Every structure is written in structure tokens, then in C-alpha cells.
Amino acid sequence: MKYFNWINIRLVLIFSLVIFLYSFTSIRNSQRKLKKSEVIFVGDNNNFVKQETVNKLLIENISDVKTIAKEDLNLNKLENSINNHPMIEKSEVFVSVDGVLKAIVIQKTPVARVFNDEGSFYIDYQGNEMPLSDNYTARVPLISGKINDKNIIKLSKILKMIYDDEFLKKNIIGVQFLADESLMMTNRNFDYQIEFGKMMNEEKKFKNYKAFFQKAILDSTLYNYKRINLRFTQQVVCTK
Known part of the structure; x- marks a missing residue:
């Protein structure tokens, strides 16, 4: 019985010492x-x-x-x-x-830069406005046209798709937002414009464009076109 009590006393003492040291350390640390x-x-x-x-x-x-x-x-x-x-x-x-x-x-991560009558600013990856920086200028597509709180949501989705795709990110350098809320895009290395159409079926349109580009670049026909029409999701229509 005495042996049992002595064990209990030792446990209580050890436990009390641990609490004291922890409290002392916490106070000193704070x-x-x-x-x-x-x-x-x-x-x-x-x-x-x-x-x-x-x-x-x-x-x-x-x-x-x-x-x-x-x-x-x-x-x-x-x-x-x-x-x-x-x-x-x-x-x-x-x-x-x-x-x-x-x-x-x-x-923040800018995905595009807007130029309009209200000034210039970035659109970040979350779809919010981001001011320009005095320290650095991001190489992102330039956006022109009337941008408002309503259409910027749909536009941001497309801009994120461009940013996340290595091919589109290098290829698309400009997006014009037209009065009928359709998009016209500019290519980096060629003279043609990309008639994207309304902001719908974005994935299919970009898929069609990438497939067309990979095929046309092989025979150098891209230099002959003035406009690439992606409005029709079943085909790509080219105008010389």
C-alpha cells in the first residue's frame, strides 16, 4: 500500500513539474x-x-x-x-x-490588361480589378471595349483559360470586346484576327482553333488568312 502511494505521489509531482515548466516557458516566450x-x-x-x-x-x-x-x-x-x-x-x-x-x-496574378475610356487596369485570376504597378508590367493580353461588372465574369473565365493554356498564352495577345458582346482576338505572330463570337462553348472553340493551327502551320497557309472564324463550333471558317 505504501509502495502504491509513493508511486502516486511521484506521478503527481512529475505532472506538476511538467505543468510548471510549460507555463513558465509559455510566459517567457510570450x-x-x-x-x-x-x-x-x-x-x-x-x-x-x-x-x-x-x-x-x-x-x-x-x-x-x-x-x-x-x-x-x-x-x-x-x-x-x-x-x-x-x-x-x-x-x-x-x-x-x-x-x-x-x-x-x-x-495577385494578372491575366489581362484593360484599356478603355475609364483608364487602364489589370484583371486578376479571380476576375477582380487590379491596379497597374510602378515596379513591373505583366505581359498579358490587352483588352479593349466596354467592360462592366456583368460581362467581366464571363470574360474572366475565357481569360483564365488562355492563361492556363501554354499555347493560347503565347498565341493570344489581344481581345476586343465588341458592342454585341462577341470577341475578336489578335494573334502574336500572324496578321489574321480570330473571330471568337459570343462568350459560349469556349472550350470547344479553343480546341478547334488549336487543332486548326497545328495543321495549318505545317503547310504555311496561316500567312494567307486575314480572319479565322470560330463562331461555328463544328468547323473553322477561314477568310483570305
Whole structure:
């Protein structure tokens, strides 16, 4: 019986010691001062916002990074201040074990650039407007015509298809949005225009165009055409 009680006492003491050490470590860790801040960009589109810009957003509410304790940080507030930047898609802010305030940042991905009477801006991968950058100009298709909140949804779907396809991404450099809401596209290396038609059956039209291009490029007939008509999903009509 005494042996059993002594075992219980030892277990209670060990358990109490673990709790004490954990609590002591947690308190010390929360009161630890930050060493520095660090911005890490991930993904392929890292040219629109500089690290200095994000770092300024990260510490704009902190008088001195090295004098503030971890427990005094509002990480959600810091994340929101970064995410509100018009060129940033999302971010994650945290403090590392060694006391470094880190921000993992993903910049927005432009899929097209709009030119119209209202000015110029990008359309990002999510279908939202994205301002131009003083640091970098993306090589994306140029969009002309009247763009509004209604048609930009359908147009964004087509722009994403172009961006995600290596052939179309290299081939299509311009999209004109016409008054009847049909599309006219411009090719990079040839003089012809691509009459895409209404924004429907997009996958079939692009499939037809790619198949036609691969065949026509072999016999050099692409140089003879002025217009490639994709309106009819069952065939490609060419005009010289």
C-alpha cells in the first residue's frame, strides 16, 4: 500500500513539474521581444509589390519591432493590413520560434490588361480589378471595349483559360470586346484576327482553333488568312 502511494505521489509531482515548466516557458516566450521582421513572397508573380512595401504594412502599427513583446501583437490586424493591399491576394503572419515576425505573401496574378475610356487596369485570376504597378508590367493580353461588372465574369473565365493554356498564352495577345458582346482576338505572330463570337462553348472553340493551327502551320497557309472564324463550333471558317 505504501509502495502504491509513493508511486502516486511521484506521478503527481512529475505532472506538476511538467505543468510548471510549460507555463513558465509559455510566459517567457510570450514576453520575448521580437528580433526583426521578414517578408517572404511565394509563387511566380512576385514583381508587383516590393518587400519594403509589405514590410511597411507589417510594422506600420509597431513603433519598434525590437521593443514589442509577442503577446502584444495582433496578428489578425497585421494580416488584414497586408491583405487590403490591391496587389496582394493573401498573406499569413506569424512569429517564429526564434522571435522573427514573418509574413508569407502571395501576390495577385494578372491575366489581362484593360484599356478603355475609364483608364487602364489589370484583371486578376479571380476576375477582380487590379491596379497597374510602378515596379513591373505583366505581359498579358490587352483588352479593349466596354467592360462592366456583368460581362467581366464571363470574360474572366475565357481569360483564365488562355492563361492556363501554354499555347493560347503565347498565341493570344489581344481581345476586343465588341458592342454585341462577341470577341475578336489578335494573334502574336500572324496578321489574321480570330473571330471568337459570343462568350459560349469556349472550350470547344479553343480546341478547334488549336487543332486548326497545328495543321495549318505545317503547310504555311496561316500567312494567307486575314480572319479565322470560330463562331461555328463544328468547323473553322477561314477568310483570305
